[in-house]
Amino acid sequence: MKKVVIIPTYNEIENISRMIDTVMSLEGEFDMLVIDDGSPDGTAEVVRKRQAEFGGRLNMIERQGKLGLGTAYIAGFRWALERDYDYVFEMDCDFSHNPDDLQRLYAAACEGRDVVVGSRYVCGVNVINWPMSRLLMSYFASKYVRLITRMPVHDATAGFVCYSRKALQTIDLDAVQMKGYGFQIEMKYTAWRLGFSIGEVSIIFIDREEGVSKMSSGIFGEAFFGVLKLPFRTIKRK
Secondary structure, three states: OOEEEEEEEOOOOOOHHHHHHHHHOOOOOEEEEEEEOOOOOOHHHHHHHHHHHHOOOEEEEEOOOOOOHHHHHHHHHHHHHHOOOOEEEEOOOOOOOOHHHHHHHHHHHHOOOOEEEEEOOOOOOOEEOOOHHHHHHHHHHHHHHHHHHOOOOOOOOOOOEEEEHHHHHHEOHHHOOOOOOHHHHHHHHHHHHOOOOEEEEEOOEEOOOOOOOOOOHHHHHHHHHHHHHHHHOOOOEO
């Protein structure tokens, strides 16, 4: 089975080389697609210099300017579908998601799940080094999503996810509206409404040690108000 890990980047010079080494060394051959939004710190240059080491397994899309998390992943999904990948993973570059857990998400997908979420909240609260204010915002955001949408997912805002090719082919990517972290909610909700099976694998989320978080109040606001609209959306198969 062909697998690719999509990693959006913006100013991840402190993390990108170590992330490349880690993903490329995993058993089972996970390919990697970096989507860089014009990082001024040289993130893309590091990737370019290292691509020859991995025989086509390390790829990159370079975009001009910060165009949003959602548009980055959608560009990556299209790229992966065009190249016949069977499983497509979302993961952050800052090591808040442990790359070793890619194996566990993949195992759950192989058991028949169309979408597998690396979940911080399916077994208690597994978050390390976040300030209490951010932890509470994230935890209750997922509770809020479940209340409004009735979607049976404990960590709706999670950004560590595996999608099957079938799920991504069926979702109308042109109809996805949210661009920030609300995108994560919208993708899971759309897959669930289309009848795809969603599983959650418990992970431990550790706040980044290097670089700067991209979270903002605007991103949170988009997700908060966007969720209110989801139950009233008409969702069709592509």
